[in-house]
Amino acid sequence: MGAAASSALTGLSLPQLRLRLALLASAQPRTAWLGAAALGLATVAALSAAAWSIRGRRGRRRRRRRRLQQVGTVAQLWIYPIKSCRGVPMKEAECTEMGLRSGHLRDRFWLIINEEGNMVTARQEPRLVLISLTCENDSLMLSAAYTQDLILPIKAPSTNVVRKCRVHGLEIEGRDCGDEAAQWITSFLKTQPYRLVHFEPQMRPRNSKQIVDAFRSTDKVAYPDASPFLILSEASLVDLNSRLEKKVKANNFRPNIVISGCRVYEEDSWNEILIGDVEMKRIMACGRCILTTVDPDTGIMNRKEPLETLRSYRQCDPCDQKVYGKAPLFGQYYVLEDPGTIKVGDPVYLLDQ
Known part of the structure; x- marks a missing residue:
């Protein structure tokens, strides 16, 4: 009777389903308890399916009602498997609540630590930016210039x-x-001696809100500083380079998503964006540190540029100094609203409320 009951219930609305369940409860228990149990289970399943279906339709209707304005195009996608080490360019990647994923590689799911268990980044060891972790033939490979690869x-x-x-x-x-x-x-x-560790799915992530209060209590990360996604625009990078004697690359700032076709620093003003089926919400700007002065090609830290130039024109409002201090702002932190896969070449839409 369970299969038949479930089939009979699939076309009913939620109010009709609830009424059918109420009528069932008032039936003679001694003569219908087996049927009631079967029908009750079928009703619960149907209610759940109907609720999810309605929720999905509401989400699609809500998105259709919102005006979509294209503001750019995905130009680059980057996963940095080991924190502070070299990034891996991607043609497409899955957006998860804890960052980008492509196959076995996930963004900042590996970490280098010292003997005391403290993280080690390019702030302390600039040559970390020369180390790559890639996936090849179902194995991981550590590599760096003039060093034999390790599988x-x-x-x-x-x-x-x-x-x-x-x-x-x-x-x-x-x-x-x-x-x-x-x-x-x-x-x-x-x-000095260092070790490499890997964050596994069953492990407890860090809560972004414990790092920066602007995040939501549901936002989680493994080894990133605070946010699962960092977005930067090509226009903003071009503007910065117009002020520098020696040009810098996007990789100086380690973004996950680089967007082309938008105005200079336009990414600062986006609230929610849509890329494919992926919705993202902006949380705050990224305050920049000395790591940006490490040349990603040589591993040499100059300790000055582009940080000093950014400080001359990208300071926060005085009311936000408790959050950013004197760190200049470049790029924006985003979190996931709806998951999915994004690709280089995807249009980027601003979701207008």
Whole structure:
């Protein structure tokens, strides 16, 4: 009777379903309890399916009612598998609540730590930007110039220790990637012993709101500073380079999504955007630090540009100094509203309320 009941219920509206359930409850329990149980289960399933269907239709209707204005096009997509290490360009990537994903590579799901478990970034070791982690033939590969590549398993053995780490003062776990990876990184940097750890799905992420209050309590990250997505426009980069003697690249700022075809710093004003089926919400600007002065091609930190030039014209409003301090603003932090896949060449729409 369950299958028949479910079939009979699929065409009913939510109020009709609730009425049918109420009538069922008032029936003679001793003669109809088996049928009631079957029909009740079918009703719950139908209610759930109907609710999800209506929710989806409402979402689509809401989007149709909102005016879509194209403001740009996706020009570049970047995943930085290891925090502070070289980015991997993508033609397309899945947008998840914790950042971009392409196959086995996820944005900043690997982290280099010292012996005390503290994160190590290009702020302390500028040559980290020369290290790449890529996926090849169902294996991971660590590589850098003038260094022999190291092949690693995609998933670290479960026998490897899970280490307690600290990223910007918050504790988070990471599965140790083994002695070979640790020795490879230590030998390349030639400063002190380091280890490589990997964030696994069952581990507890960091709460973005504990890092910066502007985020929502539901926003989570693994090893990024605070946000799962950083968006920058080509126009803003061109404007900055027009003020510099030595040009810089987008990779100086490590964006996930670079957008072309918009006006200079237009990304500062977008509230919600749509790329394909992916909706994103802007949270705040990205305050810039000394890491931007590391040349992504040489691993040399000059400690001045482009940071000093940005400070001359990209300071926050005085009322926002409690959030940004004296850090100049360049690029915007976004979080996910609706997941999906985005591609280079996708139009970017501003969702007008």
